[in-house]
Amino acid sequence: MTGGRPRLWELLERRGRALVSGIPLGWLSLFFLIPFLIVLKISFSEARLAMPPYAPLLVRTGAHTLAIHMHLENYRLLASDPLYLDSLLYSLRVAAGSTLCCLLLGYPMALAIARAHPARRHLLLMAIILPFWTSFLLRVYAWIGLLQDNGVINHLLLSLHLIHQPLVMVNTTFAVYVGIVYSYLPFMVLPLYANLEKHDATLLEAAADLGARPWRAFCRITLPLSGPGIMAGVLLVFIPAVGEFVIPSLLGPANQLMIGRVVSNEFFENRDWPTASALAIVLLLLLLAPIVLLQRYRRRELASA
Amino acid sequence: MNARRALLLPSALALGYAFLYLPIVSLIVFSFNASRLVTVWDAAHSPTLRWYVELLHNDQILSAARLSLGIATLNATAAVILGTAAGFALARFGRFRGRGLLSALTTAPLVMPEIITGLSLLLLFISMQQLLGWPARRGAATITLAHISFSVSYVAIVVQARLAGFDHSLEEAALDLGARPAQVFRRITLPLIAPALLSGWLLSFTLSWDDVVISQFVAGPGSSTLPMVIFSKVRLGVSPDVNALATLLITLVAAGVVGSTLWLQRREQRRGSEMRQAVTEE
Numbered sequence: 001m002t003g004g005r006p007r008l009w010e011l012l013e014r015r016g017r018a019l020v021s022g023i024p025l026g027w028l029s030l031f032f033l034i035p036f037l038i039v040l041k042i043s044f045s046e047a048r049l050a051m052p053p054y055a056p057l058l059v060r061t062g063a064h065t066l067a068i069h070m071h072l073e074n075y076r077l078l079a080s081d082p083l084y085l086d087s088l089l090y091s092l093r094v095a096a097g098s099t100l101c102c103l104l105l106g107y108p109m110a111l112a113i114a115r116a117h118p119a120r121r122h123l124l125l126m127a128i129i130l131p132f133w134t135s136f137l138l139r140v141y142a143w144i145g146l147l148q149d150n151g152v153i154n155h156l157l158l159s160l161h162l163i164h165q166p167l168v169m170v171n172t173t174f175a176v177y178v179g180i181v182y183s184y185l186p187f188m189v190l191p192l193y194a195n196l197e198k199h200d201a202t203l204l205e206a207a208a209d210l211g212a213r214p215w216r217a218f219c220r221i222t223l224p225l226s227g228p229g230i231m232a233g234v235l236l237v238f239i240p241a242v243g244e245f246v247i248p249s250l251l252g253p254a255n256q257l258m259i260g261r262v263v264s265n266e267f268f269e270n271r272d273w274p275t276a277s278a279l280a281i282v283l284l285l286l287l288l289a290p291i292v293l294l295q296r297y298r299r300r301e302l303a304s305a
Numbered sequence: 306m307n308a309r310r311a312l313l314l315p316s317a318l319a320l321g322y323a324f325l326y327l328p329i330v331s332l333i334v335f336s337f338n339a340s341r342l343v344t345v346w347d348a349a350h351s352p353t354l355r356w357y358v359e360l361l362h363n364d365q366i367l368s369a370a371r372l373s374l375g376i377a378t379l380n381a382t383a384a385v386i387l388g389t390a391a392g393f394a395l396a397r398f399g400r401f402r403g404r405g406l407l408s409a410l411t412t413a414p415l416v417m418p419e420i421i422t423g424l425s426l427l428l429l430f431i432s433m434q435q436l437l438g439w440p441a442r443r444g445a446a447t448i449t450l451a452h453i454s455f456s457v458s459y460v461a462i463v464v465q466a467r468l469a470g471f472d473h474s475l476e477e478a479a480l481d482l483g484a485r486p487a488q489v490f491r492r493i494t495l496p497l498i499a500p501a502l503l504s505g506w507l508l509s510f511t512l513s514w515d516d517v518v519i520s521q522f523v524a525g526p527g528s529s530t531l532p533m534v535i536f537s538k539v540r541l542g543v544s545p546d547v548n549a550l551a552t553l554l555i556t557l558v559a560a561g562v563v564g565s566t567l568w569l570q571r572r573e574q575r576r577g578s579e580m581r582q583a584v585t586e587e
Contacts, residue, residue, distance in 0.1 A: 016486060017398060024391035024457060025403050028410035031454035035425035038432055052431065105324070108317030115314065124318070126566060131325050133507075134558045135515050137532050138551040141539045142328035145335060148543070150345060152331055185325065243418025245518050250539060260420040260518075267424060277428075280421045291416045298412065302469055 043277035046071045054274050074278035084262065084279065088286070091259040094173065094248075095241035098180035099188075102237045103230065105181065106188035110229075111222070113189075114196035125193065132186045140179050140250050147175055147251070175251035176258075180241050188233040195229025196222070228297065235294040239287055259283055329555060336548035356549035363546065366534060373514055373531040376445060380452040381509040385502055387453070388460025388509075392501075393494070395461065396468035397476075411461040414454070423522030426451045430523060443525035451523045452513040459512065460505035467501035468494075500569050507565060511558075 045054040046069070061067045078084045113124045131139060146152045147169040154166040169175055199222065207217040245260035252258065257265070259279065267276035336357075339350035360366060391411050394401070414422065430440055430447050440447050475497075479489045495502075517532040524533065538544055 017394075017401070020390045021394035021398060021401055021403060021407060024387045024394070024461070025407045025410070027387055028391075028407070028414075028454070028457065031426065031429070031450065032410055032414055032422075035429035036421075038428045039421070039425045042428060052435070105317075105321055108314055109321040112314035112318040122570075126563070127322060128325070130559060130562060131329065133511055133562045134329070134555045135532070135535075135551070137515060137517055137535055137539075138332065138547070138554065139328055141535070141543070141547065141551070142332040144539065145543050145548075146328055146331055150342065155345075182324065182328070185321070189321075239416050240418065243420050245420050246536070249536075260418065263420050263424065273428075276424060280424050283418060284421055287416075287418065291413075294416055295412055302466065 039277045039280055042273055043074055043281045044070050044072070045274050046073065047272050047274045052273065053271050071274070074274045075282075077275060078278055078282060087257050087259050087262045088282070090256055091242050091244075092286070094176055094180070094258065095238050095244075098177045098184070098241055099234055099238040101177060101181045102185055102188040103234060106185055106192060106233065107226075107230075109185075110189045110192035110196055113193050114199070121197075125190075128186050128189050128193075136183060137246060140183060140247055143175065143179055143182065143251060144170055147178070170251060171253050172251075173253060173256065176248050176253075179247035179251045180237075180244060183247065184237040184241060187236040191232035191236060192226065192229045195226050195232075199225055228300075232294070232297050232301075235290050235297070239290050239294065242287060243283060332548055333552045333555070336545065336552040338545065338548075341545060356545045357553075360546050360549045360553075365529075366531070366546075366550065369529050369531040369534040372445060372528065376449050376452060376530060377510045377513040379449050380456055380513040381506045383449075383453045384456035384460050384509040385506045388457045388505055389464050389498070389502065391457060391461035392464025392468065393490075396465045397473070411458045411465075414458040415462070417455075419516075419518040422455060423451075423519040426454065426519065427522040443523055444528035447523045447525070448520050448528065448530065451519050452509075452516060455519070456509035456512055459508050460502075463501045463505045463508065464498055467498050471497055500572065503565060503569065507561070 041057055042054050045057055047053060048055050055069065055071070057069055059067045059069055109128075113121055113128075116124055144151075148154075149166040149168065149170070151170070153169070154163075157163045158166065203221050204217050207221055208214075212220070243260045244258060245264065248258040248261060263276050263279045263283070266272045266279060335346075337352035337354070338346055339353045339355060340347035388411075391407060395404070395408055395411065398404070426447075427443075430443060434440060475493050476489050479493055480486070484492070515532055516530075517536045520530050520533055521536075524530070529537075535547060535550070538547055
């Protein structure tokens with residue numbers, strides 16, 4: 001074992017484990033953990049007209065002393081200005097409503113796939129996943145063409161004489177609902193399907209033998225058993241929907257902004273980095289409980305795999 | 306009564322698929338429409354390839370597409386390497402220092418609202434610039450780094466799940482027979498997780514290729530990716546060349562996804578039959 005290469009190789013093998021876990025750990029710390037800490041720091045800083053547009057948190061006051069300037073004004077501003085509270089509540093409302101719509105549409109779909117002939121399930125699932133692979137932005141864009149005043153849907157309704165003047169659908173909260181339900185439907189169907197597919201069919205047969213009607217068997221057996229799948233689907237739709245940016249920008253009303261858009265406006269248009277950071281922190285705190293729930297669910301799924 | 310119930314689920318499914326595919330179909334149909342008013346069918350002059358021809362002469366879109374292609378390729382390759390390391394460590398190393406942190410850091414980006422990821426990465430790059438003088442200006446490099454940082458998690462999850470589906474015994478047997486860890490990884494683990502690597506690569510590529518929010522935060526002037534160009538175009542309303550572009554992209558992606566799914570399926574079937582053969586020969 002002489003020469004540079006074999007020795008290097010040996011060293012790598014001895015240190016291998018530490019490298020294999022250490023490199024991704026270092027990467028994710030640098031590009032995920034530290035940036036988040038920076039946001040947290042700036043959210044406690046005072047805004048000022050300079051570059052960077054915020055005051056430092058730590059100020060050297062003597063040779064060996066540092067003072068921390070904890071500035072809570074940004075958070076106080078968020079609580080006192082109704083603009084922020086309104087858009088937070090609006091975001092939560094829209095996310096909750098569209099999650100419910102996703103569930104109502106996605107549950108029968110997942111159930112139908114789970115009860116389809118095994119040979120056809122694969123194809124049906126692929127048809128659910130396929131839109132997810134194609135550009136999200138372009139699929140949301142497609143809805144502008146469908147919903148706008150001289151769009152496809154209005155044309156159809158007008159030519160059928162169901163309406164006499166075009167319905168205003170684009171740039172409304174309704175369009176945001178449509179966009180979110182449409183974009184996140186696969187995220188609802190897939191975990192539901194994964195759960196429903198594992199159900200034991202003999203339970204339903206037993207219920208039928210004992211005289212339960214299908215609807216009753218569904219309510220007493222299938223629905224309770226699919227609880228974890230419902231939870232996963234709901235969280236997977238709700239969490240990203242609250243912070244959604246593209247859908248409300250393209251389809252939503254101009255006078256009612258969702259929180260993602262407000263963060264972006266504060267940062268880029270008002271150049272108020274501390275307020276934008278504080279808003280991001282508040283958004284994250286709101287989503288903390290659902291995120292923790294989802295992580296727990298994921299860990300259980302991985303353990304049972 | 307029973308017949309009606311038997312129709313209930315399939316019709317819900319049909320409705321769902323119609324909802325999923327109607328916008329895509331209309332996008333494709335109107336890309337062949339001669340009228341600039343995207344949604345009014347001009348029967349006299351349609352179908353036409355006019356918008357496809359215009360697309361080929363649109364330098365802004367072509368150069369944005371080239372930039373996106375480069376970023377997505379680089380991103381997917383780097384994310385597969387880092388993500389495989391992370392997924393392998395989480396699935397196979399048992400307890401080690403930093404395991405909890407690594408596990409949290411690989412799952413957190415999956416659920417983090419994009420707006421927060423974008424904002425925090427931009428603030429990181431600005432801080433780095435102040436402290437280290439790098440990156441001097443934001444552009445393709447910062448977009449790529451940002452994309453890798455969220456793609457790693459997706460690859461790690463896919464690899465970890467794949468490894469969790471196989472027990473340790475094959476790898477342990479090879480180690481017992483005197484193979485080195487690196488050899489075991491190359492000869493046994495890597496072929497086992499190859500499908501996960503392919504889907505991880507494709508997933509990372511797609512995430513990067515589609516990303517608009519995070520790119521918009523970390524991009525500098527003069528470095529617009531394709532989704533950024535599309536986003537700024539469609540904010541002003543529908544435009545037929547975007548339909549043409551969408552049709553091309555959707556066709557390509559659909560072909561790629563269907564092709565790779567079929568390949569993976571056939572590969573798994575072959576593996577299955579080889580395994581059965583090996584068992585019966587014993």
